[in-house]
Amino acid sequence: MNFLSQDTLSPSRRSFLKRAGQLGVALGLAKAFPAAFALGQEGSGPSVKLIVRSENPQDLETPPELLDSWITPNDLFYVRSHMYTPKISIGDWRLQIDGGANSNLAMTLDDLRRLPRSMQTVTLECSGNGRAFYDPPIAGAQWEKGAVGNARWTGVRLSDVLHRAGVKPESKFLTIDGADTPMAKMPDFIRSIPMEKAMHPDTLLAYEMNGEPIPIPHGYPLRLIVPGWTGNNCVKWVTHLTLTDKPDEGFFMKTAYKKPNIYVAPGGSADPSTLVSLTALAVKSVITAPKDGAQFKPGPVTATGVAYAGEQDIVGVDVSTDLGRTWKPAELGKDKARYAWRLWRYTWTAAEPGSFLIMSRAKDSSGRVQPMVQDWNPSGYLWNVVDRVRVTIGKA
Ligand SMILES: Nc1nc2c(c(=O)[nH]1)N[C@H]1C(S)=C(S)[C@@H](COP(=O)(O)O)O[C@H]1N2
Ligand SMILES: [Mo]
Numbered sequence: 001m002n003f004l005s006q007d008t009l010s011p012s013r014r015s016f017l018k019r020a021g022q023l024g025v026a027l028g029l030a031k032a033f034p035a036a037f038a039l040g041q042e043g044s045g046p047s048v049k050l051i052v053r054s055e056n057p058q059d060l061e062t063p064p065e066l067l068d069s070w071i072t073p074n075d076l077f078y079v080r081s082h083m084y085t086p087k088i089s090i091g092d093w094r095l096q097i098d099g100g101a102n103s104n105l106a107m108t109l110d111d112l113r114r115l116p117r118s119m120q121t122v123t124l125e126c127s128g129n130g131r132a133f134y135d136p137p138i139a140g141a142q143w144e145k146g147a148v149g150n151a152r153w154t155g156v157r158l159s160d161v162l163h164r165a166g167v168k169p170e171s172k173f174l175t176i177d178g179a180d181t182p183m184a185k186m187p188d189f190i191r192s193i194p195m196e197k198a199m200h201p202d203t204l205l206a207y208e209m210n211g212e213p214i215p216i217p218h219g220y221p222l223r224l225i226v227p228g229w230t231g232n233n234c235v236k237w238v239t240h241l242t243l244t245d246k247p248d249e250g251f252f253m254k255t256a257y258k259k260p261n262i263y264v265a266p267g268g269s270a271d272p273s274t275l276v277s278l279t280a281l282a283v284k285s286v287i288t289a290p291k292d293g294a295q296f297k298p299g300p301v302t303a304t305g306v307a308y309a310g311e312q313d314i315v316g317v318d319v320s321t322d323l324g325r326t327w328k329p330a331e332l333g334k335d336k337a338r339y340a341w342r343l344w345r346y347t348w349t350a351a352e353p354g355s356f357l358i359m360s361r362a363k364d365s366s367g368r369v370q371p372m373v374q375d376w377n378p379s380g381y382l383w384n385v386v387d388r389v390r391v392t393i394g395k396a
């Protein structure tokens with residue numbers, strides 16, 4: 001398959017791009033079509049419909065109206081990479097596992113494929129999704145609503161690999177490193193997760209995403225899937241696992257992906273002793289239709305969206321069209337899985353023309369409800385306030 005999806009560019013344009021690449025003028029085109037070119041000429045890469053937040057490193061956001069299916073297609077799945085996408089030569093590729101009783105264990109992809117296959121449908125969300133909405137503003141990738149997606153991840157249980165390495169009682173954490181290497185003075189992207197989550201039977205080292213080998217931007221050939229936890233825990237291009245007694249002390253564990261466990265006034269800073277590493281996702285719903293600012297003639301209007309709660313189940317989504325005075329239950333989609341989002345829909349007919357806010361509020365199995373007002377934190381993580389879009393209903 002070509003790297004540009006059929007419906008985004010005409011066939012003539014696609015073959016032109018292919019020839020242009022062969023002629024060696026790809027550099028100029030890469031500037032014009034960065035999302036497509038970052039992957040090179042093979043495989044299906046990210047769609048040009050994604051919003052480019054950063055070209056290189058590659059940060060691509062899904063427009064919310066494209067998050068309208070239970071499974072997010074690979075080419076529409078958001079991309080968040082801190083460094084340049086690594087080039088992997090699969091012949092030389094090994095997964096190195098250190099710190100176990102059988103230290104210096106190295107496995108090829110074929111070794112991994114011989115272990116029992118395991119699949120989980122998991123919603124991945126970047127902890128910075130929604131950062132653009134914080135007030136006062138917060139530096140960092142300015143994600144709005146679409147740094148989230150839901151995919152079927154297939155691979156092996158991380159616990160099966162760790163059992164082979166021989167887990168020692170003093171192993172309290174697993175440190176995970178990928179093949180991406182830092183640019184200039186940037187620190188390497190290394191994460192640690194507690195052993196309890198690493199050994200959980202649902203935690204995977206995945207080599208397939210929605211039935212295909214994991215696309216390069218999403219971590220080919222192997223990525224970690226930590227179900228229900230923020231995206232930053234799901235290390236891509238995994239090459240090295242280390243069993244340790246404490247979390248890694250690099251920037252991406254010590255400083256990044258932490259949130260104060262007490263109130264911080266908006267614009268303020270947090271006492272480092274109050275910072276806690278991000279783990280499970282918050283409860284959240286996102287409206288995928290109508291678009292903000294949409295105009296309608298009198299008659300029924302259907303709102304649709306997704307709702308997810310990390311390690312918890314969504315038990316309901318309520319919708320309000322009267323600024324939160326009354327709430328009505330939305331209908332939840334039939335598709336569900338332990339760590340996957342639910343689709344929802346709600347049809348409503350306005351009693352009279354005017355300007356309306358459609359608001360959605362998800363509830364989960366632990367009793368969490370989306371807040372009406374967003375808490376503030378210095379890094380702009382875990383935005384999950386009640387979602388809202390404004391629509392206008394015209395006169396007949
Ligand atoms: N090796 C590596 N893994 C990584 C990252 C990275 O920059 N390097 N980004 C993380 C972050 S912050 C997120 S939100 C997810 C994004 O996964 P995706 O690009 O497949 O959507 O990958 C995580 N894994
Ligand atoms: Mo992220």
